[in-house]
Amino acid sequence: MLNEIEIQTLLIECGKQKQTAFAKLYRSASPRLYGAARRLLQNSDLADEALQEAFVHIWYKAAEYDPEKGSAFAWMATIVRYRALDIIRREKSQQNRSDAMATEQDILQQGDEQLLYDHNADEDQQLQLLQECLQGLDINQRNSVLMSYYYGYSHSEMVDRLKRPLGTIKSWIRRGMESVRECMQQ
Known part of the structure; x- marks a missing residue:
């Protein structure tokens, strides 16, 4: 794992759309960020999805990172956290819709x-x-x-x-x- 200054430097380079910096940033930061997503989501597939979405967001928004507002790793961890929370909300919504549809199907089949x-x-x-x-x-x-x-x-x-x-x-x-x-x- 790179130290905070190295991560910050790579993130700033990603803001300049440098793919090699992005690849190195991903290799060094993704294991810890994946762990955070995995803890929140309790599912490896959903954690992979959150991490992928987060890194796409990081690539496009890296130029907006401001080192004076906080650490680079914390900025990326926040993005991963928000992606994981979005997935939790989506999964809950889909489950609620599925449950409601199953109930509706029962009603329809009973001719209610x-x-x-x-x-x-x-x-x-x-x-x-x-x-x-x-x-x-x-x-x-x-x-x-x-x-x-x-x-x-x-x-x-x-x-x-x-x-x-x-x-x-x-x-x-x-x-x-x-x-x-x-x-x-x-």
């Missing part, structure tokens, strides 16, 4: 009238109409629309989850939304 919401749909005629319009969709269209607009899944997440081609999923969403729009206007 309460499709989307926990409160009484009679209180809101628009909500009731929306639920009726969604019920009128083909199951694939309904699930795709709900996953995309209600649960916030990206297209790539939907491809992974539904095991269908991207074009098919986009078609289901587009056709489902057209049908819902038409139904809501009646």
Whole structure:
């Protein structure tokens, strides 16, 4: 491991887009930074992801590093920490969406009238109409629309989850939304 002055010098050189300095900085600092990410994430694959994202950020933002504001290693460690926290939030969000979708799937399979919401749909005629319009969709269209607009899944997440081609999923969403729009206007 290099000392703080050597790391600082390499980081300043990275700010000048010098790839050899970046490679040396990565080789010397990445083991300790990986350890920090691994401790936060408790998962080696996610720690690798955080480290990779952090070093991409370091490469592009190295010119903004100011030695008078703190140590170079601490600056890089902060970037790794924030990347790890972003991953934790993302993973938690994906897990929450997956849990909610599984619950929704159970409700759909049981034929429950309460499709989307926990409160009484009679209180809101628009909500009731929306639920009726969604019920009128083909199951694939309904699930795709709900996953995309209600649960916030990206297209790539939907491809992974539904095991269908991207074009098919986009078609289901587009056709489902057209049908819902038409139904809501009646």
